[in-house]
Amino acid sequence: MRFSSALQAAALLGLTSGRSVPGNHVVHEKRAVPRSSLHKRVSPDVVLPVRVGLKQNARALEQAEDWLMEVSHPGSSMYGKHWSPDEIVEAFKPTDEAIETVAAWLEKSGISKERITHSDNKVWLAFDATTEEVESLLHTEYFHDDQDRALVAAHEYHLPSHVSEHVDYITPGVKGTLMELRRRDKRALNAESTRKSRRRQQHMKPLPELPKSWSSSDLSTCDQVITPQCLQALYGFKAPSPNAKVSKNNSLGIFEEGDYYAQQDFDKFFAQYFPSVPKGTHPILDSIDGGKAPVPVADAGGESNLDFELAYPIIYPQTTTLYQTDDTFYATSNSSTTGGIFNTFFDAIDGSYCTYSAFGETGNDPKLDPKYPDPNAGGYKGKLMCGVYKPTNVITISYGVQESDLPAYYQQRQCNEFLKLGLQGVSIFVASGDTGVGGYPGETQSDFYGCLRDDDVFSPTQPNSCPWLTNVGATKVYPGKTVHDPESAVFDPSPSFNFSSGGGFSNIFPVPKYQQGAVSSYFKNYNPPYPYYTDGKYENSTGIYNRNGRGIPDVAANGDNIAVWVGGEQGTSGGTSASSPIFASLVNRIVEERIKVGKGPLGFINPTLYTNPGVLNDITNGTNPGCGTLGFNATKGWDPVTGLGTPNYPKMLDLFLSLP
Ligand SMILES: *[C@@H]1O[C@H](CO)[C@@H](O)[C@H](O)[C@H]1NC(C)=O
Ligand SMILES: *[C@@H]1O[C@H](CO)[C@@H](O)[C@H](O)[C@H]1NC(C)=O
Ligand SMILES: *[C@@H]1O[C@H](CO)[C@@H](O)[C@H](O)[C@H]1NC(C)=O
Ligand SMILES: *[C@@H]1O[C@H](CO)[C@@H](O)[C@H](O)[C@H]1NC(C)=O
Ligand SMILES: *[C@@H]1O[C@H](CO)[C@@H](O)[C@H](O)[C@H]1NC(C)=O
Ligand SMILES: *[C@@H]1O[C@H](CO)[C@@H](O)[C@H](O)[C@H]1NC(C)=O
Numbered sequence: 001m002r003f004s005s006a007l008q009a010a011a012l013l014g015l016t017s018g019r020s021v022p023g024n025h026v027v028h029e030k031r032a033v034p035r036s037s038l039h040k041r042v043s044p045d046v047v048l049p050v051r052v053g054l055k056q057n058a059r060a061l062e063q064a065e066d067w068l069m070e071v072s073h074p075g076s077s078m079y080g081k082h083w084s085p086d087e088i089v090e091a092f093k094p095t096d097e098a099i100e101t102v103a104a105w106l107e108k109s110g111i112s113k114e115r116i117t118h119s120d121n122k123v124w125l126a127f128d129a130t131t132e133e134v135e136s137l138l139h140t141e142y143f144h145d146d147q148d149r150a151l152v153a154a155h156e157y158h159l160p161s162h163v164s165e166h167v168d169y170i171t172p173g174v175k176g177t178l179m180e181l182r183r184r185d186k187r188a189l190n191a192e193s194t195r196k197s198r199r200r201q202q203h204m205k206p207l208p209e210l211p212k213s214w215s216s217s218d219l220s221t222c223d224q225v226i227t228p229q230c231l232q233a234l235y236g237f238k239a240p241s242p243n244a245k246v247s248k249n250n251s252l253g254i255f256e257e258g259d260y261y262a263q264q265d266f267d268k269f270f271a272q273y274f275p276s277v278p279k280g281t282h283p284i285l286d287s288i289d290g291g292k293a294p295v296p297v298a299d300a301g302g303e304s305n306l307d308f309e310l311a312y313p314i315i316y317p318q319t320t321t322l323y324q325t326d327d328t329f330y331a332t333s334n335s336s337t338t339g340g341i342f343n344t345f346f347d348a349i350d351g352s353y354c355t356y357s358a359f360g361e362t363g364n365d366p367k368l369d370p371k372y373p374d375p376n377a378g379g380y381k382g383k384l385m386c387g388v389y390k391p392t393n394v395i396t397i398s399y400g401v402q403e404s405d406l407p408a409y410y411q412q413r414q415c416n417e418f419l420k421l422g423l424q425g426v427s428i429f430v431a432s433g434d435t436g437v438g439g440y441p442g443e444t445q446s447d448f449y450g451c452l453r454d455d456d457v458f459s460p461t462q463p464n465s466c467p468w469l470t471n472v473g474a475t476k477v478y479p480g481k482t483v484h485d486p487e488s489a490v491f492d493p494s495p496s497f498n499f500s501s502g503g504g505f506s507n508i509f510p511v512p513k514y515q516q517g518a519v520s521s522y523f524k525n526y527n528p529p530y531p532y533y534t535d536g537k538y539e540n541s542t543g544i545y546n547r548n549g550r551g552i553p554d555v556a557a558n559g560d561n562i563a564v565w566v567g568g569e570q571g572t573s574g575g576t577s578a579s580s581p582i583f584a585s586l587v588n589r590i591v592e593e594r595i596k597v598g599k600g601p602l603g604f605i606n607p608t609l610y611t612n613p614g615v616l617n618d619i620t621n622g623t624n625p626g627c628g629t630l631g632f633n634a635t636k637g638w639d640p641v642t643g644l645g646t647p648n649y650p651k652m653l654d655l656f657l658s659l660p
Pocket of ligand 5: 537
């Protein structure tokens with residue numbers, strides 16, 4: 001809560017503290033109800049790590065969508081003119097006036113310039129100071145709780161009014177900082193783990209019985225097993241020559257966390273399904289904060305193997321780059337509380353993100369994200385990796401949670417980062433989720449369908465609801481159908497859960513401009529017979545989906561009965577986990593062709609796809625059941641089941657080659 005009037009501030013202060021506050025100061029932040037756990041004063045000589053978060057450039061956030069459209073809308077004269085990382089930092093940093101005003105105030109108050117560091121992204125100033133110094137600077141008092149890793153915070157603090165208007169918030173302040181005031185106790189540390197294993201949108205089945213003479217290039221069995229050759233036939237592309245010359249700058253990026261590939265499986269897979277990929281072919285490892293790969297075949301992960309076994313036959317001899325995030329403790333520990341995801345990945349590919357302030361959060365979330373160095377046994381002992389890797393042109397992500405699992409500000413800050421990556425020319429594909437309009441069942445005792453409110457409201461997936469990435473739903477070749485028939489939206493029931501294409505409408509993000517035409521046509525032509533709400537707030541409504549939310553997914557690709565080798569066995573796997581790497585691999589091929597003719601990467605492709613839906617095969621049959629409903633229908637045009645449809649590679653290639 002903030003107060004702008006000094007009078008009000010002084011009056012309130014009189015009630016809570018004996019310190020006198022100069023008349024030109026205002027209460028910058030104050031807790032409505034002081035935290036009762038904070039009952040001990042921090043001793044004056046304890047050194048506090050102070051961060052002054054500057055107000056983000058409000059104009060930049062407002063304009064960001066326009067900036068992205070300028071470089072990614074095919075009708076724009078600036079199409080393809082992506083920004084450099086430095087230009088992005090410059091555009092999103094606070095105004096010079098903000099930086100100068102705050103720095104001058106600190107200097108005048110005795111925090112000399114030499115003590116202050118400016119974060120790489122220029123959004124905050126940091127310095128160490130004794131509690132005594134900070135209490136006098138902010139006209140406040142610091143308290144801590146009894147935890148081993150103590151929370152240090154103030155109930156309120158003050159700033160001169162001309163400084164207050166440029167400051168977002170200061171930590172430790174009302175927002176506390178966890179600090180080692182005492183030695184840590186090992187048991188307490190372990191109890192601190194609050195991360196839940198993120199969902200990989202993938203699941204495995206045994207290989208069906210096939211004739212003895214069966215070969216993977218047999219297209220008559222694509223309704224039972226999807227091989228690389230089935231995908232070629234479905235989407236109209238050929239494998240590149242294994243000796244083709246490829247760009248050094250166009251490796252396909254694949255994100256993994258807590259799930260690891262096994263080389264032995266890759267070799268078996270290549271030998272059986274795609275022998276032109278030589279034995280031993282493996283990704284370039286960009287290990288993030290202790291992420292390790294590969295693992296022995298017995299520990300092979302279904303997600304990693306699926307992603308790479310799909311990608312290589314499409315892009316080889318182009319390489320893949322594996323972004324393996326987080327040490328094993330953070331990547332695989334299970335816990336009942338929800339954990340964050342993706343922030344350490346963004347930190348590693350964009351150094352400025354480590355300290356970026358937006359939507360009330362600076363840097364990683366103290367409760368939701370891993371902390372490095374990791375003090376746990378076997379944990380990664382290095383510092384948090386910031387800006388150590390350059391992002392690849394195309395990245396595919398088959399992980400996610402539900403929107404309702406994470407605070408909105410956490411998702412908004414991340415979504416802003418997806419936007420910045422698009423501005424830089426990075427194309428990002430994300431699996432849209434495997435549970436139709438609902439979530440995974442069983443998160444709470446009363447929840448059979450994994451849905452919101454009384455287990456009846458549709459539950460959008462995260463990070464898919466962010467408008468600045470391309471999310472990919474799943475299709476299927478149903479029994480008796482061939483690769484020459486149109487595909488339908490996937491439905492594959494099983495006792496543990498029913499697999500259907502993640503889709504619906506965000507409760508957090510509004511429909512972006514580039515999608516408005518598609519979404520409104522859908523509602524006009526196929527008004528779903530479900531009650532809805534219009535502001536993202538379902539608690540007190542009778543509606544079951546948000547009529548004004550960003551629509552999910554954008555596009556689709558096959559996601560059922562995919563041939564794989566995992567853990568030394570062959571079988572079939574599936575999920576939108578498969579759809580995303582398929583789509584991303586084809587876009588990576590298109591970028592490769594553009595590089596050959598001297599053009600650049602594509603960045604954010606949605607505006608081009610939504611204005612040219614004819615380059616996709618429209619999917620018009622099937623539904624995405626969930627929450628005790630049949631979900632939505634796949635229809636002519638965009639729909640919240642399969643988006644605009646599956647790739648028509650020759651048409652997509654022509655279109656994207658024709659753009660500057
Ligand atoms: C590849 O990237 C490097 C380093 O970023 C750059 O110097 C080089 O010009 C790029 N090559 C091509 C073909 O784009
Ligand atoms: C974490 O969960 C997975 C799957 O639910 C389970 O197989 C594994 O044993 C769990 N690990 C720990 C450390 O509890
Ligand atoms: C799964 O689908 C079947 C119909 O095939 C339905 O009876 C069942 O309720 C569904 N289960 C869930 C959890 O949605
Ligand atoms: C899906 O299509 C069927 C048949 O036309 C129709 O009865 C149903 O209401 C549609 N469902 C939605 C959610 O639009
Ligand atoms: C729902 O209604 C209750 C009672 O009127 C109110 O306290 C609550 O804030 C409302 N929730 C939302 C999200 O509007
Ligand atoms: C339509 O989709 C359903 C699954 O929802 C599938 O069983 C059926 O075969 C499909 N029909 C056609 C004509 O593709």
